[in-house]
Amino acid sequence: MPVNYPSEFQGFAITDPKDWANPKLTSFQPKNFEAHDVDIEVECCGICASELFSLKNEWSDAPLKCLSSAYGPKSQVVGHEVVGKVVAVGSDVTLCKVGDRVGLGAQCFSCMECPRCKSGNEQYCPKAVGTYCAKYADGYVSQGGYASHVRAHEHFCFPIPAGLPSELVAPLQCGGLTVYSPIKRNIQGVKDPKVAVIGIGGLGHMAIMISKALGAEVTAISRGYSKKEDATKMGAHHFIATSEEGWENGLADTFDLILNCASSTTALDLDKLLPCLKVNKNFVSVGLPHIGEVFNVRPFTFFSNGCCIGSSKLGNREEIIELMKLAVEHNFRPWVETIKVSEAGVSEGLTRLDKGDVRYRFTLTGFHEFFGTGK
Amino acid sequence: MPVNYPSEFQGFAITDPKDWANPKLTSFQPKNFEAHDVDIEVECCGICASELFSLKNEWSDAPLKCLSSAYGPKSQVVGHEVVGKVVAVGSDVTLCKVGDRVGLGAQCFSCMECPRCKSGNEQYCPKAVGTYCAKYADGYVSQGGYASHVRAHEHFCFPIPAGLPSELVAPLQCGGLTVYSPIKRNIQGVKDPKVAVIGIGGLGHMAIMISKALGAEVTAISRGYSKKEDATKMGAHHFIATSEEGWENGLADTFDLILNCASSTTALDLDKLLPCLKVNKNFVSVGLPHIGEVFNVRPFTFFSNGCCIGSSKLGNREEIIELMKLAVEHNFRPWVETIKVSEAGVSEGLTRLDKGDVRYRFTLTGFHEFFGTGK
Structure with a gap:
């Protein structure tokens, strides 16, 4: 099915933690587009161990948050080591522009006004929103990067230096x-x-x-x-x-x-x-x-x-930008095994990561081909 | 009984943790006098909660260390918030002289040679010796300040500024x-x-x-x-x-x-x-x-x-000297209740501290009168 962007995104979602290893392709409504929001057309996405905990719902004693989302899907897409291309920017966005290659990690929003946001500790902002499984102030539960597109506040869309291959820079984001x-x-x-x-x-x-x-x-x-x-x-x-x-x-x-x-x-x-x-x-x-x-x-x-x-939790915008610069200057890269994205590919990645059968990081690739994007 | 100093000290000691609340007056052999050692004639001594743990032997799974002391008493004197007068110094002592009023806290020795000793962290020296209940390299088990005298390495004998009453400066030492x-x-x-x-x-x-x-x-x-x-x-x-x-x-x-x-x-x-x-x-x-x-x-x-x-454990020499200076400059003093030293006085202090019946610190005083020292 073709992606009906921008009114709908497509991604691999579960509705029950028992199905953590088998997310299914689904279309879903993105959060409302705000003035500082950026839409990223996903090129590839790393698989992080956080995904296992979140899909299995092991970091919570309550039901999956998406089931009580104020609007949007009652299903959950994960993925927070995203690399992709900016395809839309809100009216107040200044940190990136359409066409830029950017990274998005495990955080997609913070208030930008509290002492923590103002002192380079936005990852500890009390109003921080994680890239998936987290509730925005408007009640929408965030949806991650195993998807055709992902929407995030511009502050968390990081410019990627030329020369770093997308599938290798993805695991740096989280x-x-x-x-x-x-x-x-x-x-x-x-x-x-x-x-x-x-x-x-x-x-x-x-x-x-x-x-x-x-x-x-x-x-x-x-x-x-x-x-x-x-x-x-x-x-x-x-x-x-x-x-x-x-x-x-x-x-x-x-x-x-x-x-x-x-x-x-x-x-x-x-x-x-x-x-x-x-x-x-x-x-x-x-x-x-x-x-x-x-x-x-x-x-x-x-x-x-x-x-x-x-x-310690994540890091700030300055630190991820420093890290990517360091990777260029010192010529190090994560050791990545790529898996083509699809229901079977997502399942393979999650299942093998759960068994520890990875040396040392998976990146899901081929999003453009799968979703018919990248044009 | 008169103190047979310098061959013997007198102090209040136990031989069995069951008797923690009733130390008895005893004479005992001090550790061998080394080139950096200082003898302090005790004027007063604070009562620290550490004493309760040590006398009850609650910080160890083994018998009281004094029972296996290579020489000296098979009994234990505690007390590590000492104020007194220097009455003898070893041949290499440069940090104090006979007649000085000094303080001694919970540590009486460290190696002075390791990276920690050389970087202002002598309290974490692997060869550190506590003022009581601790074994020196020569096998002697240290004896504390509920005593007529106490012997310690000069580095841990701290000069006390004039104007600070001894019974109020004692609790600062530990x-x-x-x-x-x-x-x-x-x-x-x-x-x-x-x-x-x-x-x-x-x-x-x-x-x-x-x-x-x-x-x-x-x-x-x-x-x-x-x-x-x-x-x-x-x-x-x-x-x-x-x-x-x-x-x-x-x-x-x-x-x-x-x-x-x-x-x-x-x-x-x-x-x-x-x-x-x-x-x-x-x-x-x-x-x-x-x-x-x-x-x-x-x-x-x-x-x-x-x-x-x-x-965090104790502090270094520079810090205790700073602290006493701060007390002078900012005119603050520990809140101290004094108790005259004697078997009954030591017992009263320990028993009341064990019950939490102190606001906020005890100092044992009257050592000169009790031991016939201070002349």
Whole structure:
């Protein structure tokens, strides 16, 4: 079926979390077009682990939000590592123009007026709206990028430097930014920084490349040795397998940042990991667990070095633009396997990601051919 | 019995944690006198909650360390908020001289050679020795300041400015420094900082005064309203009782630091407290719980602001000297109730502190009269 744009978009949607692995092609009404909105005709879209949590509805105790959307579809399209072409801009848009190639990550709106928006922390704006599964002030529930088009506030449509292939720059929009922001914020101004990256997967493999590009000495930490060769190719200077007894010996007082990119923290031995930090440094989790999971760590564990633990969410516009520039200057690219978009392709990507069968990131491609767009 | 100094010190000691509330007067051998050691003739000594944990042996799963001391007593004297006069200095001592009034806090030794010692973080030196209950490299287990004398490395004997009464400056040596260091480190360079202090007790009441002196707008957080008037007198600009339903309303994105001075974290609702922090700021615990207690908090809780939680231990020499100068310049003093030292006095102080019957800090005084020193 041809896309009836701009009154309708097409995308791959579910209506029940039980069907998370089999989104179906559907047409749906986009949100109302506002003065700062931009329509992106999607060229490709990365597959992020967030999609699994969202489609399975594991980050919420309530029913899927789309079921109570004030207007638009009662079904849910995900996808928030979008690359595409601007095809329409609202009356007040100044940050991009029709024809630009832009990226869109996991956030599509913030208020632009609160202290957080005004201080480069729009990702923590209380009125922030995620690119999918999130309710706008007008009651519409956002629809993501496994679609012909996606609509977003201009602030979250990022200019992509020439020379970066779309399918490789897609994973930077969410996963890349998610690791770039805490790495930069934690090692900025540190002389000869040392960064440990736990979990060599979709997030971790970008964290290694980014840390190295930012000048850090990088230690990759994995359970076993299966990813050692890859980690070295990504740029890790050291590799540690925590299955090895005594792995922590000699690592006390070493790191300026430990970035946890594993999706769960419960499997981690924080009593061994935290003492590897230098004094007053941070252990930051970006891999998102089930909503009920807890950090299980004793206040006493922190006394060896006065360290802290926490989590970090996405990053700001300036940071994603910096990150893409860094990728050009240091010539690193996410390791991407592409899958042609279709119901079968989306299903394959989600199912294989759920099994961990990806090294290290999927990008869905071929949107123009599938949706008959790109003309 | 007269003190047989310098071959013996006298102090109030226990041999069994069951007797924690009734230390007995005893004579004991001090550690061997090294080139950087200083002997302090004690004038007065604060009572810190650490003493309760140590005497009850609640910070350890092993028997009292003194029972395996390589030499010296098989009994334990506590006390680590000491003020007294230098009566002997080792051959290499340059930081103080006989006759000086000095303070000694919870640490009596560090290696002076490791990266932490060389970067103003000697409190996190892997070879640090606590003022009591801690084993020196030579196997001696340190003995504290409920005593006629105490022996410590010169680096931890701090010059006390004239004009600060000894019984009021004693609580600064451990408790004061413990809150000063994280307050300073977390609000340094922040414009118009806002600090929340949880727990208006021995640590918290000093944290309020110190935060205010450092230029912060201070919010005192307590369970009920019983300490509201006191908190205001200490300098708190705002007061919150968490027994009040909806206490957290309007506090999102407010604080640059939440300092937890309560001795337990399990009673705290971190899901409500952490969102009160500004972006990327810290919740720091200094009140020490039972060794088995855990932080129970979800990674998701941190996503509203990218905050972190952790603990902080003591502070460095420079910080305690700064703190005492600040107390002079801003004319604040800990709120102290004095108790004359004796077996009965020590027992009264420990027992009342255990019940929380103190506003807000005890200092044991009258050491000269009791031990026949000070001549």
